[in-house]
Amino acid sequence: MTVKQPVAVLGGGSFGTAVASLLAANGYPVMLWMRDAAQAAAIRESGRNPRYLKDLDLGPYVQPTTDLASVLQRCELVFVALPSMALRSVLAPCSGQLAGKMLVSTTKGIEADTFLLMSQILEQVAPQALIGVLSGPNLAREIADRALTATVVASEHEELCSRVQQVLHGDTFRVYASKDRFGVELGGALKNVYAIIAGMAAAMGMGENTKSMLITRALAEMTRFAMKMGANPMTFLGLSGVGDLIATCTSSKSRNYQVGFALGQGVPLEQAVEQLGEVAEGVNTLRVLKQKAADLEVYMPLVNGLHAILFEGYPLQKIIGGLMSGEPKTDIDFISPDGFAE
Numbered sequence: 001m002t003v004k005q006p007v008a009v010l011g012g013g014s015f016g017t018a019v020a021s022l023l024a025a026n027g028y029p030v031m032l033w034m035r036d037a038a039q040a041a042a043i044r045e046s047g048r049n050p051r052y053l054k055d056l057d058l059g060p061y062v063q064p065t066t067d068l069a070s071v072l073q074r075c076e077l078v079f080v081a082l083p084s085m086a087l088r089s090v091l092a093p094c095s096g097q098l099a100g101k102m103l104v105s106t107t108k109g110i111e112a113d114t115f116l117l118m119s120q121i122l123e124q125v126a127p128q129a130l131i132g133v134l135s136g137p138n139l140a141r142e143i144a145d146r147a148l149t150a151t152v153v154a155s156e157h158e159e160l161c162s163r164v165q166q167v168l169h170g171d172t173f174r175v176y177a178s179k180d181r182f183g184v185e186l187g188g189a190l191k192n193v194y195a196i197i198a199g200m201a202a203a204m205g206m207g208e209n210t211k212s213m214l215i216t217r218a219l220a221e222m223t224r225f226a227m228k229m230g231a232n233p234m235t236f237l238g239l240s241g242v243g244d245l246i247a248t249c250t251s252s253k254s255r256n257y258q259v260g261f262a263l264g265q266g267v268p269l270e271q272a273v274e275q276l277g278e279v280a281e282g283v284n285t286l287r288v289l290k291q292k293a294a295d296l297e298v299y300m301p302l303v304n305g306l307h308a309i310l311f312e313g314y315p316l317q318k319i320i321g322g323l324m325s326g327e328p329k330t331d332i333d334f335i336s337p338d339g340f341a342e
């Protein structure tokens with residue numbers, strides 16, 4: 001029997017744990033890097049992550065470690081499942097070890113000062129690595145429960161896409177490939193903001209018409225922004241765009257949705273984030289997206305409205321009133337001004 005090459009997963013949170021379990025189920029030894037030695041020791045001892053997806057048996061193939069240098073020495077394929085705030089600071093110090101690696105970001109966020117997506121940071125930190133992203137409707141809890149799931153690996157490098165398909169494909173997990181890294185990654189980052197809004201709407205008892213309106217107008221807004229950024233809007237029709245938007249905006253398993261739900265119940269933002277105790281990337285994305293949309297002069301009423309509620313002290317009802325009484329618009333205006341594709 002051929003011995004399989006070990007695969008690295010950086011980040012011992014929900015998603016790192018879920019990806020590690022998929023790789024292990026496919027027979028790959030996994031080096032799961034985390035910063036917390038006590039957490040690594042607990043996983044080693046019990047075969048379960050004591051903080052995230054606590055009931056998931058990781059099995060003997062998942063080796064937790066806090067030694068990043070040795071992980072990078074042994075693994076050619078590296079999945080990065082760190083929060084966006086941590087990705088650069090964790091990887092920059094070991095940039096010398098990243099040349100020639102296949103680095104796949106699973107992180108759905110945007111860097112605050114630079115407006116860079118995570119794979120763009122990887123390009124800076126590891127100019128001689130092959131870079132890709134993994135994104136789609138991929139709630140960690142459902143992956144852990146082996147719910148039938150699909151995702152997208154996107155990269156200019158076909159060998160990276162094939163490798164990721166090879167290691168992750170399984171009975172319950174299907175991996176589609178794309179060449180549009182920017183579009184795939186942008187969709188995954190933007191949808192988090194709208195999941196917060198969807199959670200708020202759910203907490204307020206809004207009906208299906210409202211939820212559907214929110215999701216489709218979110219897609220319109222995301223697409224308008226993406227086109228201004230030079231992305232291919234068709235990518236947003238795929239798993240990493242509309243697919244992830246639906247999953248995240250309709251599921252109480254989404255942390256962004258949960259933050260929104262708490263906000264809709266009147267919980268202040270800081271408390272909502274604190275009681276979650278996990279990463280909700282949409283909060284930071286909202287801050288930088290609002291500014292970028294203003295700089296680029298992109299019409300994003302949902303982003304502006306949520307920003308006004310969370311950071312500018314506007315009452316929710318006033319924002320809802322403003323959104324509904326705005327001047328009449330065309331439906332598919334983001335493809336061409338008169339509503340018809342050119």
Ligand SMILES: NC(=O)c1ccc[n+]([C@@H]2O[C@H](COP(=O)([O-])OP(=O)(O)OC[C@H]3O[C@@H](n4cnc5c(N)ncnc54)[C@H](O)[C@@H]3O)[C@@H](O)[C@H]2O)c1
Nearest residue numbers: 012013014015016035081082083086107108139140278279
């Ligand atoms: N959970 C999901 O369902 C899911 C699905 C797809 C993508 N993602 C993305 O994956 C990324 C990570 O999310 P998550 O769900 O694993 O978050 P999480 O909150 O479950 O875990 C975050 C982990 O990162 C660790 N961490 C924080 N700062 C660190 C640092 N400076 N150095 C090392 N480790 C650090 C924490 O200790 C924790 O283990 C996010 O960008 C998220 O959008 C999550």
Ligand SMILES: O=P(O)(O)OC[C@H](O)CO
Nearest residue numbers: 136137138139254255256
């Ligand atoms: O739990 P969330 O809101 O970070 O969403 C998780 C994934 O991005 C869903 O695809």
